Amino acid sequence: MTQIRTFATARPLWAAVIAVLVVLALLFSPVLISGPTDLTQGTGTLEVVVGLFALVFQSAAAALALAAVWVLGWGRETTLIARSDPEGLKLSAWFLGPVVILCLACAVLALQAPRYDATGARLVMTLLFGLAVGVTEEVLFRGVLMHGLRSRVSTGRALVICSLAFAVSHSANGLWGQSPLLTAQQIGFTFVFGALLGAIALQTASLWPAILLHGLWDVAVITLQLVEDPFVPEPGSDPTGPVPQGGPPPDATTYDAPPLETWAVIGTAGVALGVIAVVGLLALIVYRRWRRRIAASAVWRA
Numbered sequence: 001m002t003q004i005r006t007f008a009t010a011r012p013l014w015a016a017v018i019a020v021l022v023v024l025a026l027l028f029s030p031v032l033i034s035g036p037t038d039l040t041q042g043t044g045t046l047e048v049v050v051g052l053f054a055l056v057f058q059s060a061a062a063a064l065a066l067a068a069v070w071v072l073g074w075g076r077e078t079t080l081i082a083r084s085d086p087e088g089l090k091l092s093a094w095f096l097g098p099v100v101i102l103c104l105a106c107a108v109l110a111l112q113a114p115r116y117d118a119t120g121a122r123l124v125m126t127l128l129f130g131l132a133v134g135v136t137e138e139v140l141f142r143g144v145l146m147h148g149l150r151s152r153v154s155t156g157r158a159l160v161i162c163s164l165a166f167a168v169s170h171s172a173n174g175l176w177g178q179s180p181l182l183t184a185q186q187i188g189f190t191f192v193f194g195a196l197l198g199a200i201a202l203q204t205a206s207l208w209p210a211i212l213l214h215g216l217w218d219v220a221v222i223t224l225q226l227v228e229d230p231f232v233p234e235p236g237s238d239p240t241g242p243v244p245q246g247g248p249p250p251d252a253t254t255y256d257a258p259p260l261e262t263w264a265v266i267g268t269a270g271v272a273l274g275v276i277a278v279v280g281l282l283a284l285i286v287y288r289r290w291r292r293r294i295a296a297s298a299v300w301r302a
Helices: 002-010 012-027 029-034 052-072 086-112 120-150 155-176 180-204 208-224 262-301
Strands: none
Touching: 002 012, 002 052, 012 029, 012 052, 012 120, 029 155, 052 120, 086 120, 086 180, 086 208, 086 262, 120 155, 120 180, 120 208, 155 180, 180 208, 180 262
């Protein structure tokens, strides 16, 4: 243990890269062993329905990430146990507040129009699962890797590299059958979202606001998948029965959605690019605000 921590102190970047790669290799070991598997049933869209096994697996992943921090002795370096910045915490509330409201709205919709047996117990498991994802990924990328990178490059470059690594790691969803278009959109979003989370971690001098924001965002996205789609029939239902208002015409023989047309694909991609641009702009604003505060603090101390 002492030798590992001595190595981590002397060569923090190498220690960070090794720790992150080891943890990610363990997390991706199922797909590495079994090979690519289409979990979308040919739809190209991954849907996460949290069960007990998924919750236990993700909780173990979070524990593994925290164990890596403990082995390296980087509790303060990763800002997991560092003293937070009160002004930065106020800023993070502007992001956490809307996401909490979004989570509650998705939970209400899921309970009123449940899909995949969206019970209260499943929603609780989804909450715990999302928070475990937040702990795992924030500790690895905005914690361990960010600290290692900052020992060799500027904070801005470290943030970009860290966000890029975070985005590339999500390309693994393509191995589970996610379509190339959705995978590309997810990579773009996770890059700017990772930059925003990193900027918030810098602003607050604590990893916990980023963990909460990341976890709750995932909770909202997963919970929204538990809301019943009125245009998709329940398993075993009669596809020639009454059609919901606004659905297919009365003479339709199936509720199966038609293939996406070219304009629909372009429209979806346009919306995704717009979201990516907005989140990227927010990341830049938060980061520049942190830089100004650091510069002002240095002048005041001088």
